[in-house]
Amino acid sequence: MSFLLPIQLFKILADETRLGIVLLLSELGELCVCDLCTALDQSQPKISRHLALLREKRAIAGPQAR
Template structure:
């Protein structure tokens, strides 16, 4: 079933889910532990939000060992990608601050898990 505007805006209306989407737009691919560190949230909470985003078709995941990595889906409609892009541009300073926090925490930040 194709992504609808209502689904997209419901997903992005939650601050944690919006932060996840914008951080993935900035960083490309991140594992769950990176997102937990960056957003200072528990793994169950982040995983629940990731599941909602994945089920709506916004995210793709891949498993590498015991780690699951997430990225924005290249298959989302162009109108939805434009909404994400504009949201990212409007929050760029905040997103880059979080990305720097990941780098200083020695998280993967590049899709290569080094989580312990």
């Protein structure tokens, strides 16, 4: 298992939507995409795309990690 370097993590979190997702998940725990869409006032495809990137970069754990 590889870990993100700080510069990699900062690049990922530089996007406002991805930062919002990470903050909400850290504060509220597991949320469905529809809850993230509502909280961030973003479309489902956009949130799903950002979640996929966060999982790919291992910034968050996805359902397949369980």
